[in-house]
Amino acid sequence: MLGRKIARHGLILVATALLGGFLSAAMVRLAPGFDTDEAALDPHLNSQSIQALRQARTEQHNIFRFYLHSLQLAMHGDLGTSISLKQPVSTLLQDRFPLTLRLVSLGLLMGWAAVMVLVFTTALLRVTAYDLLATFMTGLLICVPAAVLALLSVLWNIPGALAIALIIFPRDYRYAHNLVNKAYSLPHIVTARAKGLSELRILFWHVVPSAGPQLLALAGVSVSLAIAAAIPVEALCGLAGIGQLAWQAALARDLPLLMNITILVTLVTLLANSSADVIGYVWRGQQA
Protein backbone atom coordinates (compact mmCIF):
# COMPACT_ATOMS: atom_id res chain seq x y z
CA MET A 1 0.00 0.00 0.00
CA LEU A 2 2.80 2.39 0.93
CA GLY A 3 4.60 1.63 -2.33
CA ARG A 4 1.41 2.34 -4.27
CA LYS A 5 0.94 5.62 -2.45
CA ILE A 6 4.52 6.71 -3.19
CA ALA A 7 4.14 5.64 -6.84
CA ARG A 8 0.88 7.59 -7.07
CA HIS A 9 2.54 10.71 -5.69
CA GLY A 10 5.48 10.23 -8.09
CA LEU A 11 3.05 9.96 -10.99
CA ILE A 12 1.23 13.12 -9.88
CA LEU A 13 4.56 14.90 -9.63
CA VAL A 14 5.61 13.94 -13.16
CA ALA A 15 2.14 14.72 -14.58
CA THR A 16 2.10 18.10 -12.87
CA ALA A 17 5.57 18.90 -14.17
CA LEU A 18 4.52 18.00 -17.72
CA LEU A 19 1.19 19.81 -17.51
CA GLY A 20 2.71 22.80 -15.71
CA GLY A 21 5.49 22.87 -18.30
CA PHE A 22 2.98 22.88 -21.12
CA LEU A 23 0.88 25.64 -19.53
CA SER A 24 4.04 27.65 -18.89
CA ALA A 25 5.21 27.19 -22.49
CA ALA A 26 1.76 28.17 -23.75
CA MET A 27 1.72 31.28 -21.58
CA VAL A 28 5.22 32.28 -22.68
CA ARG A 29 4.26 31.71 -26.29
CA LEU A 30 0.99 33.68 -26.03
CA ALA A 31 2.37 36.52 -23.91
CA PRO A 32 2.22 39.91 -25.65
CA GLY A 33 5.56 40.81 -27.20
CA PHE A 34 6.81 37.24 -27.71
CA ASP A 35 6.98 37.67 -31.49
CA THR A 36 9.15 40.75 -31.32
CA ASP A 37 12.92 40.54 -31.06
CA GLU A 38 14.99 43.56 -30.07
CA ALA A 39 17.83 42.22 -32.24
CA ALA A 40 15.69 42.89 -35.32
CA LEU A 41 15.93 46.61 -34.58
CA ASP A 42 19.74 46.53 -34.91
CA PRO A 43 20.57 48.87 -37.86
CA HIS A 44 23.72 46.81 -38.60
CA LEU A 45 21.66 43.79 -39.68
CA ASN A 46 20.82 43.34 -43.33
CA SER A 47 17.41 42.26 -44.58
CA GLN A 48 18.48 38.60 -44.85
CA SER A 49 19.56 38.49 -41.19
CA ILE A 50 16.30 40.10 -40.10
CA GLN A 51 14.41 37.60 -42.23
CA ALA A 52 16.35 34.75 -40.57
CA LEU A 53 15.44 36.09 -37.12
CA ARG A 54 11.76 36.25 -38.10
CA GLN A 55 11.98 32.74 -39.53
CA ALA A 56 13.37 31.47 -36.23
CA ARG A 57 10.38 33.03 -34.40
CA THR A 58 7.89 31.61 -36.91
CA GLU A 59 9.09 28.10 -36.14
CA GLN A 60 7.93 28.64 -32.55
CA HIS A 61 4.36 29.57 -33.55
CA ASN A 62 2.99 26.11 -32.92
CA ILE A 63 2.64 25.80 -29.12
CA PHE A 64 2.94 22.00 -29.09
CA ARG A 65 6.09 22.08 -31.23
CA PHE A 66 7.47 24.89 -29.10
CA TYR A 67 6.80 22.86 -25.93
CA LEU A 68 8.29 19.64 -27.31
CA HIS A 69 11.37 21.53 -28.42
CA SER A 70 11.75 23.12 -24.96
CA LEU A 71 11.21 19.69 -23.35
CA GLN A 72 13.89 18.10 -25.54
CA LEU A 73 16.36 20.81 -24.57
CA ALA A 74 15.41 20.49 -20.89
CA MET A 75 16.10 16.72 -21.06
CA HIS A 76 19.65 17.59 -22.03
CA GLY A 77 19.99 20.07 -19.17
CA ASP A 78 19.48 23.12 -21.37
CA LEU A 79 16.82 25.29 -19.74
CA GLY A 80 17.47 28.19 -22.08
CA THR A 81 19.17 31.52 -21.53
CA SER A 82 17.92 34.35 -19.38
CA ILE A 83 16.98 37.34 -21.54
CA SER A 84 17.75 39.94 -18.88
CA LEU A 85 20.81 38.39 -17.20
CA LYS A 86 22.29 36.80 -20.37
CA GLN A 87 23.24 33.65 -18.48
CA PRO A 88 22.10 30.03 -18.76
CA VAL A 89 19.00 29.51 -16.64
CA SER A 90 20.38 26.26 -15.19
CA THR A 91 23.49 28.09 -13.92
CA LEU A 92 21.36 30.82 -12.36
CA LEU A 93 19.14 28.29 -10.63
CA GLN A 94 22.11 26.29 -9.35
CA ASP A 95 23.73 29.43 -7.95
CA ARG A 96 20.62 30.80 -6.27
CA PHE A 97 18.86 27.69 -5.04
CA PRO A 98 21.07 26.91 -1.99
CA LEU A 99 20.44 30.32 -0.39
CA THR A 100 16.67 30.07 -0.81
CA LEU A 101 16.72 26.51 0.48
CA ARG A 102 18.63 27.62 3.60
CA LEU A 103 16.39 30.65 4.10
CA VAL A 104 13.13 28.75 3.65
CA SER A 105 14.29 25.81 5.82
CA LEU A 106 15.40 28.09 8.64
CA GLY A 107 12.26 30.19 8.33
CA LEU A 108 10.07 27.10 8.48
CA LEU A 109 12.00 25.74 11.43
CA MET A 110 11.73 28.97 13.42
CA GLY A 111 8.12 29.59 12.39
CA TRP A 112 7.02 26.10 13.34
CA ALA A 113 8.96 26.17 16.60
CA ALA A 114 7.07 29.36 17.51
CA VAL A 115 3.77 27.81 16.41
CA MET A 116 4.33 24.67 18.47
CA VAL A 117 5.45 26.57 21.57
CA LEU A 118 2.45 28.91 21.41
CA VAL A 119 -0.08 26.18 20.56
CA PHE A 120 1.13 23.83 23.29
CA THR A 121 1.47 26.53 25.95
CA THR A 122 -2.05 27.81 25.24
CA ALA A 123 -3.30 24.23 25.39
CA LEU A 124 -1.46 23.47 28.63
CA LEU A 125 -1.99 26.74 30.48
CA ARG A 126 -5.65 27.20 29.47
CA VAL A 127 -5.51 30.85 30.51
CA THR A 128 -8.05 32.91 28.59
CA ALA A 129 -5.93 36.08 28.68
CA TYR A 130 -2.91 34.22 27.23
CA ASP A 131 -5.06 32.64 24.53
CA LEU A 132 -6.57 36.02 23.65
CA LEU A 133 -3.14 37.64 23.56
CA ALA A 134 -1.82 34.93 21.23
CA THR A 135 -4.88 35.27 18.98
CA PHE A 136 -4.57 39.06 18.94
CA MET A 137 -0.84 38.97 18.17
CA THR A 138 -1.18 36.46 15.34
CA GLY A 139 -4.32 38.21 14.05
CA LEU A 140 -2.41 41.47 13.86
CA LEU A 141 0.55 39.85 12.07
CA ILE A 142 -1.79 38.29 9.49
CA CYS A 143 -3.09 41.75 8.62
CA VAL A 144 0.38 43.06 7.73
CA PRO A 145 1.38 42.37 4.11
CA ALA A 146 4.35 40.00 3.77
CA ALA A 147 6.27 42.65 1.82
CA VAL A 148 5.87 45.15 4.69
CA LEU A 149 7.24 42.59 7.15
CA ALA A 150 10.18 42.15 4.79
CA LEU A 151 10.72 45.92 4.68
CA LEU A 152 10.52 46.16 8.47
CA SER A 153 13.04 43.34 8.78
CA VAL A 154 15.46 45.48 6.76
CA LEU A 155 14.81 48.48 9.02
CA TRP A 156 15.28 46.45 12.20
CA ASN A 157 18.21 44.40 10.86
CA ILE A 158 16.32 41.15 11.32
CA PRO A 159 17.70 38.13 9.42
CA GLY A 160 15.71 37.08 6.34
CA ALA A 161 14.90 33.66 7.78
CA LEU A 162 13.27 35.30 10.80
CA ALA A 163 11.20 37.51 8.49
CA ILE A 164 9.97 34.36 6.70
CA ALA A 165 9.19 32.80 10.08
CA LEU A 166 7.18 35.91 11.03
CA ILE A 167 5.21 35.65 7.79
CA ILE A 168 4.31 31.95 8.11
CA PHE A 169 3.91 31.83 11.90
CA PRO A 170 0.52 33.60 12.28
CA ARG A 171 -1.08 31.74 9.37
CA ASP A 172 0.06 28.32 10.59
CA TYR A 173 -0.76 29.14 14.21
CA ARG A 174 -4.43 29.69 13.40
CA TYR A 175 -4.80 26.28 11.76
CA ALA A 176 -2.59 24.43 14.26
CA HIS A 177 -4.50 25.99 17.18
CA ASN A 178 -7.83 24.89 15.68
CA LEU A 179 -6.50 21.37 15.05
CA VAL A 180 -5.26 20.97 18.61
CA ASN A 181 -8.51 22.41 20.01
CA LYS A 182 -10.47 19.99 17.85
CA ALA A 183 -8.35 17.10 19.14
CA TYR A 184 -9.07 18.16 22.73
CA SER A 185 -12.80 17.74 22.10
CA LEU A 186 -12.40 14.10 20.95
CA PRO A 187 -14.31 11.67 23.21
CA HIS A 188 -11.25 9.63 24.27
CA ILE A 189 -9.41 12.80 25.30
CA VAL A 190 -12.42 14.08 27.27
CA THR A 191 -12.50 10.68 28.98
CA ALA A 192 -8.75 10.83 29.70
CA ARG A 193 -9.23 14.22 31.35
CA ALA A 194 -12.22 12.97 33.33
CA LYS A 195 -10.09 10.09 34.60
CA GLY A 196 -7.63 12.63 36.00
CA LEU A 197 -4.65 12.20 33.67
CA SER A 198 -2.13 15.03 33.88
CA GLU A 199 -2.34 17.77 31.23
CA LEU A 200 1.17 16.97 29.95
CA ARG A 201 0.33 13.30 29.51
CA ILE A 202 -2.95 14.15 27.76
CA LEU A 203 -1.15 16.53 25.43
CA PHE A 204 1.75 14.30 24.41
CA TRP A 205 0.08 10.87 24.63
CA HIS A 206 -3.34 11.66 23.23
CA VAL A 207 -3.61 15.09 21.59
CA VAL A 208 -0.36 15.08 19.59
CA PRO A 209 -0.93 11.58 18.11
CA SER A 210 -4.50 12.57 17.17
CA ALA A 211 -3.66 15.93 15.61
CA GLY A 212 -0.18 14.88 14.40
CA PRO A 213 -0.94 13.71 10.86
CA GLN A 214 -3.00 16.86 10.19
CA LEU A 215 -0.29 19.07 11.67
CA LEU A 216 2.18 17.33 9.39
CA ALA A 217 -0.04 18.02 6.37
CA LEU A 218 -0.19 21.65 7.48
CA ALA A 219 3.61 21.73 7.69
CA GLY A 220 3.71 20.45 4.09
CA VAL A 221 1.38 23.21 2.96
CA SER A 222 3.39 25.85 4.81
CA VAL A 223 6.38 25.10 2.54
CA SER A 224 4.42 26.77 -0.24
CA LEU A 225 3.76 29.72 2.08
CA ALA A 226 7.45 29.97 2.98
CA ILE A 227 8.52 29.92 -0.69
CA ALA A 228 6.01 32.69 -1.46
CA ALA A 229 7.36 34.64 1.51
CA ALA A 230 10.87 34.27 0.12
CA ILE A 231 9.99 36.54 -2.82
CA PRO A 232 9.44 39.79 -0.89
CA VAL A 233 12.06 38.90 1.72
CA GLU A 234 14.81 38.22 -0.82
CA ALA A 235 13.73 41.03 -3.13
CA LEU A 236 13.58 43.70 -0.43
CA CYS A 237 16.43 42.45 1.77
CA GLY A 238 18.81 42.14 -1.18
CA LEU A 239 19.34 38.39 -0.80
CA ALA A 240 20.39 36.70 -4.03
CA GLY A 241 18.09 33.68 -4.00
CA ILE A 242 15.40 32.20 -6.21
CA GLY A 243 12.78 34.64 -4.87
CA GLN A 244 14.85 37.64 -5.87
CA LEU A 245 15.57 36.01 -9.23
CA ALA A 246 11.83 35.51 -9.83
CA TRP A 247 11.15 39.13 -8.91
CA GLN A 248 13.91 40.40 -11.22
CA ALA A 249 12.63 38.14 -14.00
CA ALA A 250 9.09 39.47 -13.50
CA LEU A 251 10.22 43.10 -13.63
CA ALA A 252 12.30 42.46 -16.76
CA ARG A 253 9.60 40.19 -18.30
CA ASP A 254 12.27 37.51 -18.61
CA LEU A 255 9.70 34.85 -19.40
CA PRO A 256 11.94 31.79 -20.01
CA LEU A 257 13.63 32.33 -16.65
CA LEU A 258 10.34 32.97 -14.88
CA MET A 259 8.76 29.84 -16.32
CA ASN A 260 11.65 27.63 -15.23
CA ILE A 261 11.51 29.07 -11.73
CA THR A 262 7.75 28.50 -11.65
CA ILE A 263 8.14 24.84 -12.59
CA LEU A 264 10.93 24.37 -10.04
CA VAL A 265 8.86 25.96 -7.29
CA THR A 266 5.80 23.88 -8.21
CA LEU A 267 7.87 20.70 -8.01
CA VAL A 268 9.41 21.64 -4.65
CA THR A 269 5.96 22.47 -3.26
CA LEU A 270 4.44 19.25 -4.56
CA LEU A 271 7.36 17.24 -3.21
CA ALA A 272 6.89 18.78 0.23
CA ASN A 273 3.14 18.13 0.20
CA SER A 274 3.62 14.56 -1.04
CA SER A 275 6.28 13.85 1.59
CA ALA A 276 4.01 15.19 4.34
CA ASP A 277 1.17 13.07 3.01
CA VAL A 278 3.26 9.89 2.88
CA ILE A 279 4.73 10.45 6.37
CA GLY A 280 1.24 11.17 7.70
CA TYR A 281 0.01 7.97 6.08
CA VAL A 282 2.79 5.94 7.75
CA TRP A 283 2.06 7.65 11.08
CA ARG A 284 -1.66 6.84 10.87
CA GLY A 285 -0.78 3.26 9.88
CA GLN A 286 1.43 2.84 12.95
CA GLN A 287 -1.34 4.21 15.18
CA ALA A 288 -3.87 1.78 13.72
Place this chain on the structure above:
Amino acid sequence: MSFWRRVACAVLLLVLAISLAANWLAPAGYAKQDREAAGAPPSHAHWLGTDEIGRDRFARVLYGTRISLFLAPAAALISTLLAALVGGLAGYLGGTWARAAMTVIDLFLSLPWLFLLITVRALLPLNVSPAFSVLVTFLILGLLGWTAAARVLCATGSSLRNADFVWQARASGIRGTRLFWIHVLPNMKPVLYAQFWISIPAFILSEANLGILGLGVAEPLPSWGSLLKELEGLVSVGEEPWKFVPLVLLVVVVTSFQLVLSKQDEVAA
Protein backbone atom coordinates in the same frame (compact mmCIF):
# COMPACT_ATOMS: atom_id res chain seq x y z
CA MET B 1 -23.79 40.81 16.48
CA SER B 2 -21.00 41.12 19.06
CA PHE B 3 -19.64 44.47 20.23
CA TRP B 4 -16.33 44.07 18.40
CA ARG B 5 -18.03 43.13 15.15
CA ARG B 6 -20.17 46.26 15.40
CA VAL B 7 -17.07 48.37 16.01
CA ALA B 8 -15.37 46.73 13.00
CA CYS B 9 -18.42 47.43 10.80
CA ALA B 10 -18.45 51.05 11.96
CA VAL B 11 -14.72 51.42 11.21
CA LEU B 12 -15.16 49.99 7.71
CA LEU B 13 -18.11 52.25 6.98
CA LEU B 14 -16.19 55.26 8.29
CA VAL B 15 -13.13 54.51 6.14
CA LEU B 16 -15.36 53.92 3.12
CA ALA B 17 -17.20 57.21 3.70
CA ILE B 18 -13.97 59.17 4.13
CA SER B 19 -12.50 57.66 0.97
CA LEU B 20 -15.67 58.53 -0.93
CA ALA B 21 -15.35 62.10 0.30
CA ALA B 22 -11.81 62.35 -1.09
CA ASN B 23 -12.92 64.89 -3.72
CA TRP B 24 -14.05 67.30 -0.95
CA LEU B 25 -11.45 66.49 1.67
CA ALA B 26 -8.52 66.69 -0.74
CA PRO B 27 -9.69 68.78 -3.69
CA ALA B 28 -6.13 69.17 -5.05
CA GLY B 29 -6.16 65.52 -6.09
CA TYR B 30 -3.60 62.76 -5.83
CA ALA B 31 -1.32 63.79 -8.69
CA LYS B 32 -0.88 67.55 -8.15
CA GLN B 33 2.72 68.39 -7.27
CA ASP B 34 3.78 71.11 -4.85
CA ARG B 35 7.40 71.36 -5.98
CA GLU B 36 8.22 73.91 -3.27
CA ALA B 37 7.35 71.36 -0.62
CA ALA B 38 8.75 68.07 -1.93
CA GLY B 39 9.29 65.56 0.86
CA ALA B 40 7.81 67.98 3.41
CA PRO B 41 6.70 66.87 6.89
CA PRO B 42 3.04 67.24 8.01
CA SER B 43 1.73 70.83 8.01
CA HIS B 44 -1.60 72.69 7.76
CA ALA B 45 -1.38 72.58 3.97
CA HIS B 46 -0.40 68.90 3.82
CA TRP B 47 -1.75 66.94 6.81
CA LEU B 48 0.44 63.91 6.18
CA GLY B 49 3.25 65.75 4.44
CA THR B 50 4.21 65.26 0.81
CA ASP B 51 6.04 62.52 -1.06
CA GLU B 52 9.41 62.99 -2.75
CA ILE B 53 7.89 64.73 -5.77
CA GLY B 54 5.64 67.01 -3.73
CA ARG B 55 2.31 65.19 -3.96
CA ASP B 56 -0.02 65.48 -0.97
CA ARG B 57 0.20 62.21 0.97
CA PHE B 58 -3.20 62.66 2.64
CA ALA B 59 -4.90 62.97 -0.76
CA ARG B 60 -3.03 59.93 -2.04
CA VAL B 61 -4.04 57.87 1.00
CA LEU B 62 -7.72 58.79 0.48
CA TYR B 63 -7.71 58.04 -3.24
CA GLY B 64 -5.61 54.90 -2.72
CA THR B 65 -8.08 53.66 -0.11
CA ARG B 66 -10.92 54.25 -2.54
CA ILE B 67 -9.20 52.21 -5.27
CA SER B 68 -8.34 49.31 -2.97
CA LEU B 69 -11.72 49.29 -1.20
CA PHE B 70 -13.73 49.34 -4.42
CA LEU B 71 -11.69 47.08 -6.63
CA ALA B 72 -10.92 44.34 -4.10
CA PRO B 73 -14.67 43.51 -3.80
CA ALA B 74 -14.92 43.58 -7.61
CA ALA B 75 -12.06 41.08 -7.85
CA ALA B 76 -13.68 39.01 -5.09
CA LEU B 77 -16.93 38.95 -7.07
CA ILE B 78 -15.13 37.66 -10.18
CA SER B 79 -13.27 34.98 -8.23
CA THR B 80 -16.43 33.86 -6.39
CA LEU B 81 -18.40 33.61 -9.64
CA LEU B 82 -15.59 31.62 -11.25
CA ALA B 83 -15.37 29.37 -8.21
CA ALA B 84 -19.13 28.77 -8.32
CA LEU B 85 -19.02 28.02 -12.01
CA VAL B 86 -15.99 25.73 -11.99
CA GLY B 87 -16.08 24.22 -8.49
CA GLY B 88 -19.83 24.17 -7.95
CA LEU B 89 -20.65 22.80 -11.38
CA ALA B 90 -17.85 20.20 -11.28
CA GLY B 91 -18.94 19.05 -7.82
CA TYR B 92 -22.56 18.86 -8.94
CA LEU B 93 -21.73 16.94 -12.13
CA GLY B 94 -19.28 14.66 -10.29
CA GLY B 95 -17.25 11.85 -11.90
CA THR B 96 -14.73 12.84 -14.55
CA TRP B 97 -15.75 16.50 -14.42
CA ALA B 98 -15.05 16.74 -10.71
CA ARG B 99 -11.72 14.91 -11.08
CA ALA B 100 -10.63 17.14 -13.97
CA ALA B 101 -11.63 20.29 -12.09
CA MET B 102 -9.83 19.12 -8.96
CA THR B 103 -6.68 18.39 -10.98
CA VAL B 104 -6.68 21.93 -12.37
CA ILE B 105 -7.45 23.36 -8.93
CA ASP B 106 -4.65 21.33 -7.32
CA LEU B 107 -2.25 22.48 -10.01
CA PHE B 108 -3.10 26.10 -9.28
CA LEU B 109 -2.94 25.56 -5.52
CA SER B 110 0.44 23.83 -5.71
CA LEU B 111 1.96 27.11 -6.84
CA PRO B 112 2.61 29.70 -4.13
CA TRP B 113 0.04 32.51 -4.48
CA LEU B 114 2.52 35.38 -4.75
CA PHE B 115 4.61 33.44 -7.26
CA LEU B 116 1.57 32.83 -9.43
CA LEU B 117 0.61 36.50 -9.22
CA ILE B 118 3.98 37.88 -10.24
CA THR B 119 4.37 35.28 -13.00
CA VAL B 120 1.02 36.05 -14.59
CA ARG B 121 1.51 39.79 -14.09
CA ALA B 122 4.87 39.55 -15.86
CA LEU B 123 3.27 37.78 -18.82
CA LEU B 124 1.27 40.94 -19.50
CA PRO B 125 2.88 44.21 -20.57
CA LEU B 126 4.25 46.20 -17.61
CA ASN B 127 4.43 49.50 -19.44
CA VAL B 128 0.74 50.31 -19.46
CA SER B 129 -1.44 53.30 -18.56
CA PRO B 130 -2.25 53.71 -14.84
CA ALA B 131 -5.95 52.98 -15.36
CA PHE B 132 -5.12 49.81 -17.29
CA SER B 133 -2.64 48.74 -14.59
CA VAL B 134 -5.40 49.00 -11.97
CA LEU B 135 -7.67 46.92 -14.15
CA VAL B 136 -4.98 44.32 -14.86
CA THR B 137 -3.93 44.04 -11.20
CA PHE B 138 -7.41 43.44 -9.82
CA LEU B 139 -8.48 41.34 -12.80
CA ILE B 140 -5.52 39.03 -12.22
CA LEU B 141 -6.46 38.76 -8.55
CA GLY B 142 -10.03 37.90 -9.51
CA LEU B 143 -9.11 35.46 -12.26
CA LEU B 144 -6.48 33.61 -10.22
CA GLY B 145 -8.01 33.74 -6.76
CA TRP B 146 -10.91 31.37 -7.39
CA THR B 147 -9.14 28.04 -6.80
CA ALA B 148 -9.31 27.74 -3.00
CA ALA B 149 -12.98 28.76 -3.07
CA ALA B 150 -13.63 26.34 -5.94
CA ARG B 151 -12.31 23.47 -3.85
CA VAL B 152 -14.82 24.23 -1.09
CA LEU B 153 -17.63 24.72 -3.61
CA CYS B 154 -16.75 21.46 -5.37
CA ALA B 155 -17.26 19.64 -2.07
CA THR B 156 -20.52 21.55 -1.49
CA GLY B 157 -21.75 20.78 -5.01
CA SER B 158 -20.85 17.14 -4.52
CA SER B 159 -22.88 16.90 -1.31
CA LEU B 160 -25.83 18.75 -2.88
CA ARG B 161 -25.84 16.33 -5.83
CA ASN B 162 -27.02 13.57 -3.53
CA ALA B 163 -29.29 15.71 -1.35
CA ASP B 164 -32.88 14.53 -0.92
CA PHE B 165 -34.45 17.63 -2.39
CA VAL B 166 -32.28 17.32 -5.53
CA TRP B 167 -33.40 13.71 -5.95
CA GLN B 168 -36.99 14.85 -5.52
CA ALA B 169 -36.51 17.57 -8.13
CA ARG B 170 -35.00 15.00 -10.50
CA ALA B 171 -37.93 12.67 -9.88
CA SER B 172 -40.31 15.49 -10.81
CA GLY B 173 -38.59 15.81 -14.16
CA ILE B 174 -36.32 18.81 -13.56
CA ARG B 175 -32.94 18.21 -15.16
CA GLY B 176 -29.74 19.77 -16.45
CA THR B 177 -29.01 23.45 -16.12
CA ARG B 178 -32.48 24.25 -14.72
CA LEU B 179 -31.83 21.92 -11.78
CA PHE B 180 -28.43 23.51 -11.20
CA TRP B 181 -29.59 27.14 -11.40
CA ILE B 182 -32.87 26.77 -9.51
CA HIS B 183 -32.12 24.14 -6.89
CA VAL B 184 -28.38 23.65 -6.48
CA LEU B 185 -26.88 27.13 -6.86
CA PRO B 186 -29.24 28.88 -4.39
CA ASN B 187 -28.19 26.33 -1.76
CA MET B 188 -24.56 27.26 -2.29
CA LYS B 189 -25.32 30.88 -1.35
CA PRO B 190 -23.99 30.76 2.24
CA VAL B 191 -20.65 29.36 1.05
CA LEU B 192 -20.55 31.81 -1.87
CA TYR B 193 -21.21 34.79 0.43
CA ALA B 194 -18.53 33.57 2.84
CA GLN B 195 -15.99 33.08 0.05
CA PHE B 196 -16.76 36.51 -1.37
CA TRP B 197 -16.21 38.31 1.93
CA ILE B 198 -13.13 36.29 2.83
CA SER B 199 -11.53 37.10 -0.54
CA ILE B 200 -11.72 40.87 -0.01
CA PRO B 201 -9.04 41.25 2.72
CA ALA B 202 -6.92 38.60 0.97
CA PHE B 203 -7.02 40.61 -2.26
CA ILE B 204 -6.29 43.88 -0.45
CA LEU B 205 -3.15 42.30 1.04
CA SER B 206 -2.15 40.75 -2.29
CA GLU B 207 -2.45 44.11 -4.05
CA ALA B 208 -0.32 45.67 -1.33
CA ASN B 209 2.36 42.99 -1.82
CA LEU B 210 2.33 43.44 -5.59
CA GLY B 211 2.49 47.23 -5.23
CA ILE B 212 5.50 47.11 -2.91
CA LEU B 213 7.27 44.80 -5.37
CA GLY B 214 6.58 47.29 -8.18
CA LEU B 215 4.15 45.03 -10.04
CA GLY B 216 0.88 46.62 -8.93
CA VAL B 217 -0.94 49.82 -9.77
CA ALA B 218 1.19 52.16 -11.90
CA GLU B 219 2.05 55.76 -11.00
CA PRO B 220 0.60 58.32 -10.60
CA LEU B 221 -2.50 56.41 -9.45
CA PRO B 222 -2.24 55.65 -5.74
CA SER B 223 -3.10 52.35 -4.09
CA TRP B 224 -2.16 50.93 -0.71
CA GLY B 225 0.59 48.95 -2.39
CA SER B 226 2.20 51.94 -4.10
CA LEU B 227 1.83 54.05 -0.94
CA LEU B 228 3.58 51.39 1.16
CA LYS B 229 6.44 51.32 -1.35
CA GLU B 230 7.51 54.62 0.22
CA LEU B 231 8.62 52.69 3.33
CA GLU B 232 11.47 51.31 1.24
CA GLY B 233 13.28 54.64 1.51
CA LEU B 234 13.18 54.81 5.30
CA VAL B 235 16.38 54.50 7.30
CA SER B 236 14.76 53.98 10.71
CA VAL B 237 11.22 53.34 11.94
CA GLY B 238 10.96 56.50 14.03
CA GLU B 239 12.39 58.76 11.33
CA GLU B 240 9.16 59.79 9.54
CA PRO B 241 6.27 58.13 11.40
CA TRP B 242 3.61 59.74 9.17
CA LYS B 243 4.78 57.49 6.34
CA PHE B 244 3.29 54.59 8.31
CA VAL B 245 -0.25 56.00 8.10
CA PRO B 246 -1.16 53.92 4.98
CA LEU B 247 0.13 50.79 6.77
CA VAL B 248 -1.88 51.58 9.91
CA LEU B 249 -4.98 52.20 7.81
CA LEU B 250 -4.45 48.95 5.88
CA VAL B 251 -4.00 46.96 9.10
CA VAL B 252 -7.09 48.58 10.63
CA VAL B 253 -9.22 47.84 7.55
CA VAL B 254 -8.00 44.25 7.16
CA THR B 255 -8.40 43.61 10.91
CA SER B 256 -11.93 45.03 10.72
CA PHE B 257 -12.69 42.71 7.83
CA GLN B 258 -11.33 39.77 9.81
CA LEU B 259 -13.51 40.69 12.80
CA VAL B 260 -16.62 41.14 10.68
CA LEU B 261 -15.95 37.87 8.87
CA SER B 262 -15.11 35.76 11.89
CA LYS B 263 -18.42 33.87 11.48
CA GLN B 264 -18.06 33.61 7.69
CA ASP B 265 -14.79 31.75 8.17
CA GLU B 266 -16.67 28.91 9.82
CA VAL B 267 -19.20 28.74 6.95
CA ALA B 268 -16.42 28.69 4.34
CA ALA B 269 -14.60 25.91 6.13
